[in-house]
Amino acid sequence: MTGAAARVWEEQRIVAIRRRLVPVVVLAVLTLFGAACGENDADTAGSSSTGAGARAEGPLSGELTVAAATSLTNAFTRIGEEFQAAYPGVELTFTFDASSALTNQLLEGAPADVFASAAEADLAELTEAGLVAGVPSVFARNELVIVTKPGNPEGVSRLDDLVDVGIVSLCGAEVPCGRYAQQSLDAAGVAIPESRVTRGPNAGATLNAVSQGDAVAGVVYVTDAAAAGDAVDTAAIPADRNVVASYPIAVLASSGAPELAAAFVAFVSSPVGRAVLEELGFLPPA
Amino acid sequence: MLGAAAVTVAFFALPLLGLLERADWSRLWADLTSPEALEALRLSLVCSSSAAALCVVFGTPLSWVLARTAVPARPLIRGLVLLPMVLPPVVGGVALLAAFSLRSPLGGWLHDTFGVQLTFSTPGAVMAETFVALPFYVLTVEGALRSMDQRYEDVAAVLGASRFTVFRRVTLPLIAPSVVAGTLLAWARALGEFGATITFAGNIAGRTRTLPLAVYLALESDQQAAIALSLLLLVIALTVLVSLRDRWLRPA
Incomplete structure (x- = not known):
C-alpha cells in the first residue's frame, strides 16, 4: 500500500467509525439531557420545600399520590395546583383512570394515598378489602x-x-x-x-x-x-331517566403520609375545592 | 454466561408461570367457550389472518425494492416502515384516526365517494393490525433478500429470464422460508394488537373486539375470564413462535 492509499484508507476508517458513533453520541446526549431534567425537578422541589418552612402552612411536606376517576382529571388537576400553592412542600402526583381500573390496581397493591372514585361501589370494595382508612365521604355528584x-x-x-x-x-x-x-x-x-x-x-x-x-x-x-x-x-337526559353519580373520596390504609392525605381530602371539600368543582359543572354532595 | 442466560429465561418465563398459577383451571374451559370469548377468538383469527395476508401482498414488493434497488431516500423509507415497531401503538391509532376518520380529507372522501367507513369497522381493525405488523414482515424478508446468494438471480437473468420471472422462479423459492417466517411473525404481532385497534377501530363486540380487547375489558369485570383469554393468546403465539424454529429465523 502506498503512503497516499494508506492515508485514504485510514481517513475512510475514521469516517466509518465516526458514523458508527453518531447514534451512540445521540443516545448519550439524550440520556444526559434526561438526567439534567430530572435534576432540575429535584432542585425546584428542594428549593420549594425550604421555602415552605417560612409559610404558615409549612409543616406538611412530602410526596402524595392521588388516584382519581378519569372524569375528575380537570377538576383535580386544578385543585392540585391550588393545593400545592397552599402547601409548597408537597409533591403531588395524580393517577387518572376508570374507577374500576384503579380499584383493581389498588387491590393489586398499587401505591396511593388517596382514592377519589366515580362510584361508591368501588370504594366499598376497597373498604371490604381493608384498604381504606376511615369512612369515605362524598364530595361531589355528576350527571x-x-x-x-x-x-x-x-x-x-x-x-x-x-x-x-x-x-x-x-x-x-x-x-x-x-x-x-x-x-x-x-x-x-x-x-x-x-x-x-x-x-x-x-x-x-x-x-x-x-x-x-x-x-x-x-x-x-x-x-x-x-x-x-x-x-x-x-x-x-331528563331527570327521571338520568342517574346521579356520587363521588366518594377516602384516605387509603397503606398511605405513607396519612396526615398529608387527610389534608388533601379536606382541601377537596374546602371552599376552594368546591368552587373548582362547581365551576366545572359538578353538583355539590346531597 | 449460562447463569446469566438462565436469569434472562426466568425473566420471561416467570410472568407466564404467574398467569398459569392464577388461572382457575376448573372454569377455564367454560371461560374459553363462552359466546363472548368465541366471538373475540373468531374475530381475532379473521383480522390477524387478513392483516398477515396484506403484509405479504404489500410487504413483499417493498422488501424487494428496499433490498435490490438504489431507490432514493432508502434509509428514510425503511425508517418510516419500521416506525410502528417502536411507536406506541396508541400513537399509531391516533395517526390512523387523523388520516382516515370521517372528518379527515381522505376519510371523508372515501366515505362520500364509496360509502366506506374504516373507523369502528372490521376493515379498520385489520388496517390497524397491518400497520403494526408490517415492519416484522418487511424486516424478515428484506434481510433474506439481502443475504441470499444473488448469483442465482444473475445467472437466470443472463439466461434471458425477465425480472419478474427471476423473482418468481428463483428469488421467491430461495427466500420462501423467510416469507413464511415473516408472515407468521406478522400474524402473531397482529393477533396481539391492542392500542392501535382500540383507538382507531373502537371496541365493538363482534366487529372490532378482538381477543386483546376482550382481555382488557374482562380484566375489570371478570379476572378469571381475562386470564383464560390471556392464556389462549399465549398458547397461540407461543405455538407460532416455536414452530418458526431456528431454520426459519436464520437468513436464507
Whole structure:
C-alpha cells in the first residue's frame, strides 16, 4: 500500500467509525439531557420545600399520590395546583383512570394515598378489602348527558334516538360511567344492539370516540361534555331517566403520609375545592 | 454466561408461570367457550389472518425494492416502515384516526365517494393490525433478500429470464422460508394488537373486539375470564413462535 492509499484508507476508517458513533453520541446526549431534567425537578422541589418552612402552612411536606376517576382529571388537576400553592412542600402526583381500573390496581397493591372514585361501589370494595382508612365521604355528584358530533347531524335528542343511529360510544359495562349509562338506558327502556356500541375503557376515551373518532353519539358525564367544549354538542337526559353519580373520596390504609392525605381530602371539600368543582359543572354532595 | 442466560429465561418465563398459577383451571374451559370469548377468538383469527395476508401482498414488493434497488431516500423509507415497531401503538391509532376518520380529507372522501367507513369497522381493525405488523414482515424478508446468494438471480437473468420471472422462479423459492417466517411473525404481532385497534377501530363486540380487547375489558369485570383469554393468546403465539424454529429465523 502506498503512503497516499494508506492515508485514504485510514481517513475512510475514521469516517466509518465516526458514523458508527453518531447514534451512540445521540443516545448519550439524550440520556444526559434526561438526567439534567430530572435534576432540575429535584432542585425546584428542594428549593420549594425550604421555602415552605417560612409559610404558615409549612409543616406538611412530602410526596402524595392521588388516584382519581378519569372524569375528575380537570377538576383535580386544578385543585392540585391550588393545593400545592397552599402547601409548597408537597409533591403531588395524580393517577387518572376508570374507577374500576384503579380499584383493581389498588387491590393489586398499587401505591396511593388517596382514592377519589366515580362510584361508591368501588370504594366499598376497597373498604371490604381493608384498604381504606376511615369512612369515605362524598364530595361531589355528576350527571349524564348525550353527546353528539358538533351540529348533531343525525338529530339525536333523546336516549331513544340512540337505537337507530350509527356507532354509539359508551363506557365499558364495568366502568362506573358504563354502569350509570346502562341504568339510564334501562330507565328509558332503550336497548342499543351491542354490535353498534363501542366500549371505552374510561370516561375520557368514551368521549374521545365522539369528539375525535367517528362515533355518532355517546353517553358521558355532564362535566366531561362541558370540558370538550365545541368538539361535541349535547342533548340533556331528563331527570327521571338520568342517574346521579356520587363521588366518594377516602384516605387509603397503606398511605405513607396519612396526615398529608387527610389534608388533601379536606382541601377537596374546602371552599376552594368546591368552587373548582362547581365551576366545572359538578353538583355539590346531597 | 449460562447463569446469566438462565436469569434472562426466568425473566420471561416467570410472568407466564404467574398467569398459569392464577388461572382457575376448573372454569377455564367454560371461560374459553363462552359466546363472548368465541366471538373475540373468531374475530381475532379473521383480522390477524387478513392483516398477515396484506403484509405479504404489500410487504413483499417493498422488501424487494428496499433490498435490490438504489431507490432514493432508502434509509428514510425503511425508517418510516419500521416506525410502528417502536411507536406506541396508541400513537399509531391516533395517526390512523387523523388520516382516515370521517372528518379527515381522505376519510371523508372515501366515505362520500364509496360509502366506506374504516373507523369502528372490521376493515379498520385489520388496517390497524397491518400497520403494526408490517415492519416484522418487511424486516424478515428484506434481510433474506439481502443475504441470499444473488448469483442465482444473475445467472437466470443472463439466461434471458425477465425480472419478474427471476423473482418468481428463483428469488421467491430461495427466500420462501423467510416469507413464511415473516408472515407468521406478522400474524402473531397482529393477533396481539391492542392500542392501535382500540383507538382507531373502537371496541365493538363482534366487529372490532378482538381477543386483546376482550382481555382488557374482562380484566375489570371478570379476572378469571381475562386470564383464560390471556392464556389462549399465549398458547397461540407461543405455538407460532416455536414452530418458526431456528431454520426459519436464520437468513436464507
